[in-house]
Amino acid sequence: MKYLFLSLLLSSSIISCHQSKALSSSNEMAVEETFLNLYDIWALVAIDGKEIDKEQFKQGVPTLEIYTDEKHIIGFGGCNNYFGEIDKISNDTLIFKSIAATKKMCTDTDENTFFERLNNIESYQLGQMKLFLYAGNNQSLSFKKID
Secondary structure, three states: HHEEEEHHHHHHHHHHHHHHHHHHHHHHHHHHHHHHHHOEEEEEEEEEEOOOOHHOOOOOOEEEEEEOOOOEEEOOOOOOOEEEEEEEEEOOEEEEEEEEEEOOOOOEHHHHHHHHHHHHHOOOEEEEOOOEEEEEEEEEEEEEEOO
């Protein structure tokens, strides 16, 4: 009887552990899939919920390239190229740090606003080939997938 109880207890522990690993593995796959969807080239379509005026970006629309594996970003701000690091990333959190840009002088661009918003991003949402970046509850930057 004692051995039967121990074998049942051991079997139960093994099954429970296996189910826990399966759930953990499933969650990791979901996060990995989200990261793969982020890993792309995005073109800016809106700042603070308002569609961008292409006259403000005569040299080209700002872009964002996200490299989730290497935890860095690069892109074009409308005048200057930029690069930075991903400080934190999860299913809904995305925080950049150490964003720096080249220093060309441009007068016909709203690049400074773009960089200000990019530096304050805390979270994101993905949907229908679009990427929405948030500072708090405010949708700061919206992008569409371009590659």
